[in-house]
Amino acid sequence: MNKTFIATLLKWLLLGGLIGLIIGSTTAFLLTTNDWLGEVREQNSWLIYCLPLAGFVLGFMYMVLGTKSGNELYKGNNLVIEAVHGRHPMLKRLGPLVYFGTFLTVLFGGSTGREGAAIQMGGSVAQTVNTYFKVPNIDTKILLMSGISAGFGAAFGTPITGAVFGMEMTALGKMKYEALIPCMAASFIGHFVTENVWGVTHETFIIQAVPEHSIGAFVKVLLLAILFSLVSVFYCQLRHGIHTLSEKLTKKNHMIRALVGGLIIVLLTILVGSYDYNGRGLDMLEQSFKQDVPSFAFLAKLIFTAVTLGTGFVGGEAIPLFFIGATLGNTLYQFVDFPLSFLAGVGLIATFCGGANTPIAAFLLAVEMFDAKGIDYFFVICLTSFIFSGHHGLWPSQKIYEPKS
Amino acid sequence: MNKTFIATLLKWLLLGGLIGLIIGSTTAFLLTTNDWLGEVREQNSWLIYCLPLAGFVLGFMYMVLGTKSGNELYKGNNLVIEAVHGRHPMLKRLGPLVYFGTFLTVLFGGSTGREGAAIQMGGSVAQTVNTYFKVPNIDTKILLMSGISAGFGAAFGTPITGAVFGMEMTALGKMKYEALIPCMAASFIGHFVTENVWGVTHETFIIQAVPEHSIGAFVKVLLLAILFSLVSVFYCQLRHGIHTLSEKLTKKNHMIRALVGGLIIVLLTILVGSYDYNGRGLDMLEQSFKQDVPSFAFLAKLIFTAVTLGTGFVGGEAIPLFFIGATLGNTLYQFVDFPLSFLAGVGLIATFCGGANTPIAAFLLAVEMFDAKGIDYFFVICLTSFIFSGHHGLWPSQKIYEPKS
Structure with a gap:
C-alpha cells in the first residue's frame, strides 16, 4: 500500500465519479424528455407523417457537423469503441447531437431505443473530462469506458451491468480489469444521480414463475437461446444491409437517405395499421410479460427498427432488441411449456x-x-447466445480477441 | 454457422461435460467423506493428538510420490495454474493424493477447507481426459480450466461461480472467454451430479436483512471491504511466511515439517481450550450468521489455518477464509450499525x-x-477487496496481466 496506489485509486474514483455525476444528470434529461416526447406523439398520431422531414433535418445536422459526409458521426457507438482502441478520436459533439437525433426519432415515431444516446453522451462527457484534466493518452481509454458504463448503468437503472458493460462492450472475447474502479464509480454514481437526484423511475419487467430445474428444462432453454441468438444475427445483418444499401443508393446524401427511410416507416405504419412499432414500444414490451401480444409483433418491430436505424435515425438498439426478443418469447408460449413471463x-x-x-x-x-x-x-442462455451469434453484432468495431470457435 | 463451428462446440460440450460428470462424482465422494471424518473427529477428540503423526505420513507421501522433495506436488493449486499457463505439466497423481491428504487433515483436526482438493482433482481428471483423447496442447489449457470450474462449482454448489472461477482464477487482471463453453458445461454438470445423482446438500448461509441503500451505507461497505481485504493479505503473507520458514528450517524434509506443524496445532488447541478452530469449522461459520461468536475467533482461525497449510497439510483455503471473514464481520457487529448476518x-x-x-x-x-x-x-465489495489486496493472494502463480495500480 503505497502513495502511488492511493493516488491512482483516488484519481480513478474522482474522475469516474465526476463522469457519473454528469452522465447521471444528462441521462435523467434524456429519459424524461423521451417519455414526454413519446406521450406527445401518442396523443398526436399525425406526427408520424413528419418523420421523413425529421429525417431530412437529422441527416442535414450530421452532414453539417461532421466531415466526410458525417460518416464518423454516423458511426455512433462504433465511434466510441474505436476511440477506446485509439483508432479514431472521440468527438465531443457526438453526445449532444445524438440526444437531439433521438428526440426527433422518438417524437416523430421512428423505432428506436436509448442506450446509443446514453453511451455516446458518455463518450463525449468522458472526452471533455479528458481534455479538461489533460489526462494522458493511455488513461483516455479507461475514461471512455467509464463513460460507457455511466451511460448504460444510468439509462437502464442497472449499475452492476453498467460497470461490466463498459469493460466488456469494446472487445469481443475478453474482459480486462484495468478500468474496474472508474467504471464502477461512474455506473453507480450515474445510476444514483438519475434515480435519487432526479427521481427518474425505470421500467420493471417481472418474471412471475421460473421452470423447475431439470435436464429437459436446460435443453429447452439452450435451444431457445440459439433461436433468439439467430434472430439477433438476422436483425444485425438486416440493419447493416439496409445501412450499406441506403448509403450506396443515396451516394451518402444522408438527408435523402433518412427522408426515404422516414417515408418507408410511414408506409409500414399504414400497412400494419397500428402505432405499436413506432417509438420505443415500451407498452407492448411490458405487455409481453403479462398477456398475449400479436404473433408477428417481433418481426414487425425487427423491420421497423432495421429501417429506422439503417437509414440514419438514431437512439439505440437495446430496447428494440428487448422488444423483439420478449415478444417472440411471448409468441412461443403457444409451443413451449414454460411460464409466459419467463419466455x-x-x-x-x-x-x-x-x-x-x-x-x-x-x-x-x-x-x-x-x-x-x-x-x-x-x-446458460447468455453464454449460448454469445457463442451462436458468431462475430455478427450491433457494433462491427468490437475488437475480436478470441474467435468464438 | 459452419461445420467447424458445430464440431468445435460439440467437442467442448462433450469434453467439458465428461469432466463435469467425473468431478461431480469425485466431489460428492470428497464432501461426504469429509463430513463423515469430521463427525468422527468431533466424537473422538483424542484424534487431534495424532495430527503430528498424520503430518509425518502426509509429508512422506508427498516426498515419495513427487520429485525434488515433492515440491511440485506441494504447489497444489499453483501447479494447476502453472499447467494452464504451460509452465509445468499437470500431474495426474496430484488429485488422489490431495484427497487423501485432505481426509487426513480433516480427521485429525488440521484447519482446512475443500476447494484445493476439488480444484486439484479437477486438474488431474482434466489431464487424464487430455491424455485419453490426445487433445492438442493448445486445448489442454482450456480443459484444465474446465477442471477447475467443475471442482469449484461442485464443491460449493454454485455452478455459475464455478464456471467463471475457472476462467478468472488463473490470471490476475483479465478474463478471456475462450473457455466459456467447456467451463460452463463442466461446472453445471459437476454441480448437477454432486447434488442430484449423489444427493449431497450444501451449507446455506442466510442473510436476514440488508441495509437500505444510502451513500453512507456504501461508504461503510467500502471501508469494510478494505479492512477484510487487508485481513486476507495478512493471512496470505503469514501462510507464505510460515511455508518458507518451515521449509528452510527443515531443509525441505516435509515429514518433519508437517510433524512440527501438527505439534503446534495440538499446542494451540490446548491453549485456546476448544476444538472450534480445528477441521473445517462449519458449525461456527454457520453460527456467525445467526448469533455471537467469540470476538477473536477470526484471529484464532487465521493462525490455525496458516500453520496447518503453511506446514504442509492440505485441503483448501476458501472455507477458512469464509470463516475468518464471517466471524470478523460478526465481531464488528458491536461497532458497525449493520444487520449481523449481512456483516x-x-x-x-x-x-x-x-x-x-x-x-x-x-x-x-x-x-x-x-x-x-x-x-x-x-x-462494490468485491471490486474494492480485489483492488486493495494488491498482488498478494493465495496463489502466487496467478499471471499478472494488469498491475492493479
Whole structure:
C-alpha cells in the first residue's frame, strides 16, 4: 500500500465519479424528455407523417457537423469503441447531437431505443473530462469506458451491468480489469444521480414463475437461446444491409437517405395499421410479460427498427432488441411449456446478448432486471447466445480477441 | 454457422461435460467423506493428538510420490495454474493424493477447507481426459480450466461461480472467454451430479436483512471491504511466511515439517481450550450468521489455518477464509450499525475475494450463496477487496496481466 496506489485509486474514483455525476444528470434529461416526447406523439398520431422531414433535418445536422459526409458521426457507438482502441478520436459533439437525433426519432415515431444516446453522451462527457484534466493518452481509454458504463448503468437503472458493460462492450472475447474502479464509480454514481437526484423511475419487467430445474428444462432453454441468438444475427445483418444499401443508393446524401427511410416507416405504419412499432414500444414490451401480444409483433418491430436505424435515425438498439426478443418469447408460449413471463425474459436477454456480444453483462442485466429469478438458466442462455451469434453484432468495431470457435 | 463451428462446440460440450460428470462424482465422494471424518473427529477428540503423526505420513507421501522433495506436488493449486499457463505439466497423481491428504487433515483436526482438493482433482481428471483423447496442447489449457470450474462449482454448489472461477482464477487482471463453453458445461454438470445423482446438500448461509441503500451505507461497505481485504493479505503473507520458514528450517524434509506443524496445532488447541478452530469449522461459520461468536475467533482461525497449510497439510483455503471473514464481520457487529448476518456475509465474500483475486467470481458467489440479497453492495465489495489486496493472494502463480495500480 503505497502513495502511488492511493493516488491512482483516488484519481480513478474522482474522475469516474465526476463522469457519473454528469452522465447521471444528462441521462435523467434524456429519459424524461423521451417519455414526454413519446406521450406527445401518442396523443398526436399525425406526427408520424413528419418523420421523413425529421429525417431530412437529422441527416442535414450530421452532414453539417461532421466531415466526410458525417460518416464518423454516423458511426455512433462504433465511434466510441474505436476511440477506446485509439483508432479514431472521440468527438465531443457526438453526445449532444445524438440526444437531439433521438428526440426527433422518438417524437416523430421512428423505432428506436436509448442506450446509443446514453453511451455516446458518455463518450463525449468522458472526452471533455479528458481534455479538461489533460489526462494522458493511455488513461483516455479507461475514461471512455467509464463513460460507457455511466451511460448504460444510468439509462437502464442497472449499475452492476453498467460497470461490466463498459469493460466488456469494446472487445469481443475478453474482459480486462484495468478500468474496474472508474467504471464502477461512474455506473453507480450515474445510476444514483438519475434515480435519487432526479427521481427518474425505470421500467420493471417481472418474471412471475421460473421452470423447475431439470435436464429437459436446460435443453429447452439452450435451444431457445440459439433461436433468439439467430434472430439477433438476422436483425444485425438486416440493419447493416439496409445501412450499406441506403448509403450506396443515396451516394451518402444522408438527408435523402433518412427522408426515404422516414417515408418507408410511414408506409409500414399504414400497412400494419397500428402505432405499436413506432417509438420505443415500451407498452407492448411490458405487455409481453403479462398477456398475449400479436404473433408477428417481433418481426414487425425487427423491420421497423432495421429501417429506422439503417437509414440514419438514431437512439439505440437495446430496447428494440428487448422488444423483439420478449415478444417472440411471448409468441412461443403457444409451443413451449414454460411460464409466459419467463419466455419473454429469456427472449429479452438472449436477443440483447446476441446483438451486444457481452455475455457477462447480459447475464448481470438478467440478475438486476428480474430480481435474480432463474439465474442458472440465464447464465446458460447468455453464454449460448454469445457463442451462436458468431462475430455478427450491433457494433462491427468490437475488437475480436478470441474467435468464438 | 459452419461445420467447424458445430464440431468445435460439440467437442467442448462433450469434453467439458465428461469432466463435469467425473468431478461431480469425485466431489460428492470428497464432501461426504469429509463430513463423515469430521463427525468422527468431533466424537473422538483424542484424534487431534495424532495430527503430528498424520503430518509425518502426509509429508512422506508427498516426498515419495513427487520429485525434488515433492515440491511440485506441494504447489497444489499453483501447479494447476502453472499447467494452464504451460509452465509445468499437470500431474495426474496430484488429485488422489490431495484427497487423501485432505481426509487426513480433516480427521485429525488440521484447519482446512475443500476447494484445493476439488480444484486439484479437477486438474488431474482434466489431464487424464487430455491424455485419453490426445487433445492438442493448445486445448489442454482450456480443459484444465474446465477442471477447475467443475471442482469449484461442485464443491460449493454454485455452478455459475464455478464456471467463471475457472476462467478468472488463473490470471490476475483479465478474463478471456475462450473457455466459456467447456467451463460452463463442466461446472453445471459437476454441480448437477454432486447434488442430484449423489444427493449431497450444501451449507446455506442466510442473510436476514440488508441495509437500505444510502451513500453512507456504501461508504461503510467500502471501508469494510478494505479492512477484510487487508485481513486476507495478512493471512496470505503469514501462510507464505510460515511455508518458507518451515521449509528452510527443515531443509525441505516435509515429514518433519508437517510433524512440527501438527505439534503446534495440538499446542494451540490446548491453549485456546476448544476444538472450534480445528477441521473445517462449519458449525461456527454457520453460527456467525445467526448469533455471537467469540470476538477473536477470526484471529484464532487465521493462525490455525496458516500453520496447518503453511506446514504442509492440505485441503483448501476458501472455507477458512469464509470463516475468518464471517466471524470478523460478526465481531464488528458491536461497532458497525449493520444487520449481523449481512456483516458476516460481507466478511465472507470480501475476505475470499481478497485471497482469490477473482472479483467477478466472488461477486457471483455472493449472488448464488445469499440468494441475490444486497448485490449492489457485494459488487462494490468485491471490486474494492480485489483492488486493495494488491498482488498478494493465495496463489502466487496467478499471471499478472494488469498491475492493479
